[in-house]
Amino acid sequence: xxxxxxxxxxxxxxxxxxxxxxxxxxxxxxxxxxxxxEEPHAPYDRPPLxxxxxxxxxxxxxxxxxxxxxxxxxxxxxRRAVHLDTGEHTVHLDDGGSVPYDGLVIATxxxxxxxxxxxxxxxxxxxxxxxxxxxxxxxxGTGPRRVLVAGGGxxxxxxxxxxxxxxxxxxLAIRGPxxxxxxxxxxxxxxxxxxxxxxxxxxxxxxxxxxxxxxRRVTSVTLDGACQVNxxxxxxxxxxxxxxxxxxxxxLRLDGGLVTDVHTRAxxxxxxxxxxxxxxxxxxxxxxxxxxxxxxxxxxxxxxEQARIAARTLLHPRAPSVYRPVASFWSTQYGVRFRAVGLPxxxxxxxxxxxxxxxxxxxxxxxxxxxxxxxxxxxxAAHIARYREQLARDLETPVEARSA
Amino acid sequence: MTExxxxxxxxxVDMGLCxxxxxxxxxxxxxxxxxEDDVLVYEPDPDVSQYEKAVAAAAACPVRAIRIESxx
Ligand SMILES: Cc1cc2nc3c(=O)[nH]c(=O)nc-3n(C[C@H](O)[C@H](O)[C@H](O)COP(=O)(O)OP(=O)(O)OC[C@H]3O[C@@H](n4cnc5c(N)ncnc54)[C@H](O)[C@@H]3O)c2cc1C
Ligand code: SF4
Numbered sequence: 001x002x003x004x005x006x007x008x009x010x011x012x013x014x015x016x017x018x019x020x021x022x023x024x025x026x027x028x029x030x031x032x033x034x035x036x037x038e039e040p041h042a043p044y045d046r047p048p049l050x051x052x053x054x055x056x057x058x059x060x061x062x063x064x065x066x067x068x069x070x071x072x073x074x075x076x077x078x079r080r081a082v083h084l085d086t087g088e089h090t091v092h093l094d095d096g097g098s099v100p101y102d103g104l105v106i107a108t109x110x111x112x113x114x115x116x117x118x119x120x121x122x123x124x125x126x127x128x129x130x131x132x133x134x135x136x137x138x139x140x141g142t143g144p145r146r147v148l149v150a151g152g153g154x155x156x157x158x159x160x161x162x163x164x165x166x167x168x169x170x171x172l173a174i175r176g177p178x179x180x181x182x183x184x185x186x187x188x189x190x191x192x193x194x195x196x197x198x199x200x201x202x203x204x205x206x207x208x209x210x211x212x213x214x215x216r217r218v219t220s221v222t223l224d225g226a227c228q229v230n231x232x233x234x235x236x237x238x239x240x241x242x243x244x245x246x247x248x249x250x251x252l253r254l255d256g257g258l259v260t261d262v263h264t265r266a267x268x269x270x271x272x273x274x275x276x277x278x279x280x281x282x283x284x285x286x287x288x289x290x291x292x293x294x295x296x297x298x299x300x301x302x303x304x305e306q307a308r309i310a311a312r313t314l315l316h317p318r319a320p321s322v323y324r325p326v327a328s329f330w331s332t333q334y335g336v337r338f339r340a341v342g343l344p345x346x347x348x349x350x351x352x353x354x355x356x357x358x359x360x361x362x363x364x365x366x367x368x369x370x371x372x373x374x375x376x377x378x379x380x381a382a383h384i385a386r387y388r389e390q391l392a393r394d395l396e397t398p399v400e401a402r403s404a
Numbered sequence: 405m406t407e408x409x410x411x412x413x414x415x416x417v418d419m420g421l422c423x424x425x426x427x428x429x430x431x432x433x434x435x436x437x438x439x440e441d442d443v444l445v446y447e448p449d450p451d452v453s454q455y456e457k458a459v460a461a462a463a464a465c466p467v468r469a470i471r472i473e474s475x476x
Contacts, residue, residue: 047466300466301427330425330466337424337442382438385429 006031008314009091009099011081012107012243013037015045016281016303018065020105023311025071034099035073036091038080041130042068047300049133050158051332054140055166060130081108084250086274103314106258106266106279107307108243110298115236120214124234127155139233144168148221148231150209152179154331156237157192161333164199171231172196173207173223184340184364185350188376191362195334209236240298242283252277257285257296263320264310275317278310288324289395290343290373299329326391327374336360339384342374342391354380412475415448415458421469431464432457 008024010017013035021033037043044063053063068075080094084104091099112126125136136159139145145168149160152174160172176182178189179196196203204223211222212234220228242257253259253267258279260266264286265273281303285294305325313320331338344350347366354363362378365387372394375387415435417428422444428436429444435458436446450458462470 045466301464304464326430328427328430332423339426379442381424381426381429381442382440385426385433385438388426388430389433 007100007102008033008105009101009103010035010105010107011091012105012109012281012283013039013043013075013077014107014109014281014303015043015065015300016109016283016307017105017107018043018068019304019307020107020278020280020311021068021071021073022066023308024315027311027315029311029315033071033073034076034101035068036076036079036081036093036099038078039129039131040078042075042077044130046128047330049130050127050155051162053133054137054159054162060134063130081246084247084252086251086268086277089276102276104277105307105310105314106247106277106283107281107303108246108283109303110240110242110282112236113238113241115212115238117211119212120218121216123214123218123232124212124236126236126238127159128240136233136235140166140168145232146230147171147233147235148173148209148229149235149237150174150221151235151237151239152176152181153183153237153239154180154329156235157196158331158333159235159237160196160201161199164196164201165334168233170200171202171204171229173204173209175206175208177205179203183345184376185344185347185366187350187352187355188344188362188364191355191357191378192333194357195336195360199334240282242285242296244283255285255294257294258283259294260284260286262287262322262324263313264306264323265313265320276314278314280306280310286323288343290346290368292346295343297325297327297329299327301325301328324395326388326395328388336378337381338362338376338378339381340374340376341384341388342366342372344374344376346373413450413455413458414473414475415446415450415462416471416473417444417446418469418471419444421467423467423469425466427464427466428461428470431461436461 043065081091083092112128147163147168147170149156149172157179160170163170178193181189210225213220220230244254261273264278266277282298285296288295309321309323329340344366349367351365364376366374377384424442435450462472
């Protein structure tokens, strides 16, 4: 017990931060834990924000992640960390206050990529926070509207589906050939396009949003620098940017996210891991045997599992745990349950085993160098469990033991 | 591995909440599984050797559909 740091501080009060705090308690840390979050809300769950929350009248209490009271935390919400001083072991806050730590968990997640120019005051949205979703829901609640969604990732695709379900006239403008094409490959992307077409969403491939017009409220957008399309509501789903701005002068390595080692410890610009600073969730980039470079996984289960390992590493600095996950992700669109495991985007080949748009079933295996690296199913959860087992077994086999 | 704090335990899944995410199947494949229609099936009274995994499965469920109750 004596080697354990005593004052724990968690920056970022969302999925990863809350799970780190909970794991610290579960693993026996009885000392103080301070949970600091920029949003005014207690930790809540984001996945419903692009799905059920937009169609329901539910208030935010249905999104609450946990009853934090039982964890005995000092909860500081509505406060932003602005600087980390690793020499003084202190987190500085936007109100001038500072919080000293013996052990620090960085879990500041990511934010929605913003538009690089001026915007009409209303009608243009991003979708990352509860406040974002509440504003978008209010807009979509009065309709029908002409909705333009820019971005072919999961959030754009889900929001387009939800908009169509609400009876709006939805256009989905994407840069690639089909939604999620870059991540999931040709067949999965065309399956998804089919679902959108059936629901009446107009998918515009190879299209870049280049401008937004309107006075107080948006009235139209410009696509590819030329054509204007009328729109009453615009959702910018342009991707996520990790929240590392407060770490620029910390001496920690930032490279498209906060870089950690396999033990979830933050790595300094000198390449050495900090034994008292760990990180988890969407803010991180970490090494993984199935990834060609550093990996960032903007997924729910990653935040939960990585947070648990991070807490253990922090409590047992001499025997740090290894984080080597089988990634898993889900998405629900038009009532179709997509489930993905592993790293489909690392594949050099994909094998479609089932493509049944009528029964809304899909089963795709992703391979690299002839080895399974990921899988995707739609309405075939039984299959995904088997893929996952195979990937887990593979990760347990040391690289040297694989046949050359 | 730590000693399980449970001497007897019951697994209860709220099927109204379950969205077939499968995190529980990943965490404790001997306790949870899917049938061919993606409906979750599970063992309410698992073997002692599965207790720790069942507890991990409950924690992994994104919609908190799984309750673990101590029976003894
Ligand atoms: C609309 C939407 C739908 C999603 N759907 C799915 C899905 O279906 N399946 C899936 O697997 N995943 C989904 N995700 C992803 C999942 O929600 C994220 O992976 C998860 O929220 C990551 O948790 P996190 O704690 O790492 O980061 P975040 O949830 O981003 O939380 C970080 C927190 O830190 C705070 N913060 C940032 N900077 C500071 C600072 N300097 N000081 C203090 N606080 C700070 C932020 O305000 C925020 O509250 C979805 C995400 C969104 C936005
Ligand atoms: S993890 Fe939860 S939602 Fe997923 S299958 Fe299990 S009980 Fe259902």
